[in-house]
Amino acid sequence: MGKNKLIDFILRPADDLLNLFFPEACVTCGTSLLNQEKVICTICRFKLPKTNFHKWEGNPMEKHFWGRVNFERAIAYLYFGKETRVQELLHNLKYKGRDDVGTYIGELYGSDLKRDSVVSNVDFIIPVPLHPSRERFRGYNQAYMIGKGISDATGIPVRKDFLYRGAASTTQTKKTRFERWKNVEEIFYTEKKEQLNGKHLLLVDDVMTTGSTIEACSRALLNGTKVKLSVATIAVAM
Ligand SMILES: [Zn+2]
Numbered sequence: 397m398g399k400n401k402l403i404d405f406i407l408r409p410a411d412d413l414l415n416l417f418f419p420e421a422c423v424t425c426g427t428s429l430l431n432q433e434k435v436i437c438t439i440c441r442f443k444l445p446k447t448n449f450h451k452w453e454g455n456p457m458e459k460h461f462w463g464r465v466n467f468e469r470a471i472a473y474l475y476f477g478k479e480t481r482v483q484e485l486l487h488n489l490k491y492k493g494r495d496d497v498g499t500y501i502g503e504l505y506g507s508d509l510k511r512d513s514v515v516s517n518v519d520f521i522i523p524v525p526l527h528p529s530r531e532r533f534r535g536y537n538q539a540y541m542i543g544k545g546i547s548d549a550t551g552i553p554v555r556k557d558f559l560y561r562g563a564a565s566t567t568q569t570k571k572t573r574f575e576r577w578k579n580v581e582e583i584f585y586t587e588k589k590e591q592l593n594g595k596h597l598l599l600v601d602d603v604m605t606t607g608s609t610i611e612a613c614s615r616a617l618l619n620g621t622k623v624k625l626s627v628a629t630i631a632v633a634m
Pocket of ligand 1: 422423424425426427436437438439440441
């Protein structure tokens with residue numbers, strides 16, 4: 397038996413034993429997950445407040461953007477509410493290092509979208525970028541994890557090399573400190589525009605509240621390109 401195999405042989409039962417005493421808990425209600433369950437238990441999963449916006453042309457999210465951004469579709473998986481399962485999911489995803497929550501919920505959403513053929517003509521999934529310093533701090537971009545989950549379920553590639561957040565520092569020397577901060581946080585820009593032309597892009601984020609981030613990303617993606625745009629978020633507060 398090789399060394400690695402031996403280590404595996406010793407450690408695997410220990411891992412099983414750990415799982416027996418400390419089984420993974422449902423992120424939203426805390427009960428122990430069964431073997432085939434991931435992230436949330438089956439009961440919580442069935443109680444998720446789905447919007448079904450993807451089956452509803454002219455849904456409230458689409459109306460919200462009318463006259464601001466010309467989206468093909470604007471859709472969200474779940475309704476956001478304070479002190480709900482959805483808030484718990486997002487809190488774990490953003491502040492507790494649970495990047496697996498993003499991929500899993502993304503996968504669930506992706507399977508719904510695939511089943512109802514909503515994203516069949518989308519070419520690329522584009523996660524809303526985090527500012528690089530914030531991404532380093534968190535260790536991952538939650539929107540990317542969601543995009544990856546949707547990608548796993550639909551087979552549409554997720555690309556983080558088209559849309560970026562941040563600003564070149566050279567143009568910022570004459571601004572006040574607040575303006576500089578605002579600028580760095582809110583500026584988005586695109587690269588490889590020639591590869592975007594003629595494509596249908598699905599912008600992905602965790603939650604939509606005012607829609608200003610999504611609008612800023614859309615302006616960057618539409619600037620100097622001819623693309624079709626849709627947007628999908630995990631939650632919507634409206
Ligand atoms: Zn649960």
